[in-house]
Amino acid sequence: MASPSSFFFVLVLILELITATVGSPTCRSIVASDTDRIQFALNLEFLEAEFFLHGALGKGLNDIDPNLAMGGPPPIGAQKATLDYTTSQIIAEFGYEEVGHLRAITATVGGVPRPLYNLSTQNFANIFDNAVGYKLDPPFNPYLNTVNFLLASYIIPYVGLVGYVGTIPNLANYTSKALVASLLGVEAGQDAVIRSLLYERANEIVSPYGITVANFTIDLSNMRNSLAMCGNKDEGLIVPLDLGAENRTDSNILSANVDSLSFARTPQEILRIIYGTGTEYKPGGFLPDGGNGKIAQGFLNNNA
Ligand SMILES: *[C@@H]1O[C@H](CO)[C@@H](O)[C@H](O)[C@H]1NC(C)=O
């Protein structure tokens, strides 16, 4: 017969098991070297470089610094967007900044080949359909005009930013920390600019969908939270007061926690989002063949 104390012990054990399964493994940090963590970021830096360069200039990394791609394929479906002058200048600058980031990462820890990216209008259309929860008609085209391109851009640097916030505390080496802190600074700046440009248009209706800019950002943020499966780490441009800074404002130009500190994401959460599949084991979305580098490849091989 089990004594009351051993019954209690088993109960505690079960409770611990439940907590461990429900809470952590999905959202737990992984063990990886500085090099692997920083190379993981290349998956996002390449994506941003290609999307911004093509969007603003109609050409990509292959036209600017092809060696950085290390033989990886060019993206599918990237196009020059129809942008107003100011936005075009800003996005071109962001694209060039990503080239610098790629060069700095490659010089510091070595590169990985550029993975295959799907930047087709259909891929963006699927993402926006998933965000709003029904099929937009006509399909959302990121390259059509300034507001569409800014909404599509809302998706990208933020994921890089929260990834860098999650990376820095796990780095061991001074050189790595210095590099990623400097990458984070610029990534956060890009996200803030995109969000500010969108905030100016927060109440505009995005034609012909009858959805405001702010509501699109809320839907996109909610979609990323549900794909990543680790709680609320992503907030749209307008929020309920209790998510605004000091609970005193519903404007939310920067997405941050209750103390206005940036949210952090793990590589798994990031893969779930950019694959659009909600799992780091199944590629898709922006990365039809999956990401490169040890971390992303490790999950893909694990699944095989
Ligand atoms: C830190 O990382 C850099 C870049 O990978 C490397 O050159 C350096 O030797 C590392 N330093 C230590 C102390 O491990």
Ligand SMILES: *[C@@H]1O[C@H](CO)[C@@H](O)[C@H](O)[C@H]1NC(C)=O
């Ligand atoms: C790109 O994405 C679209 C939409 O999901 C899909 O139809 C197309 O097959 C994808 N292309 C590749 C090469 O994966």
Ligand SMILES: *[C@@H]1O[C@H](CO)[C@@H](O)[C@H](O)[C@H]1NC(C)=O
């Ligand atoms: C925006 O979202 C709010 C809250 O869901 C909703 O009440 C409102 O009708 C939406 N408006 C537009 C135009 O998107």
Ligand SMILES: *[C@@H]1O[C@H](CO)[C@@H](O)[C@H](O)[C@H]1NC(C)=O
């Ligand atoms: C804001 O509200 C949240 C709960 O919604 C609370 O945890 C937090 O302490 C509040 N912050 C301030 C500054 O009152």
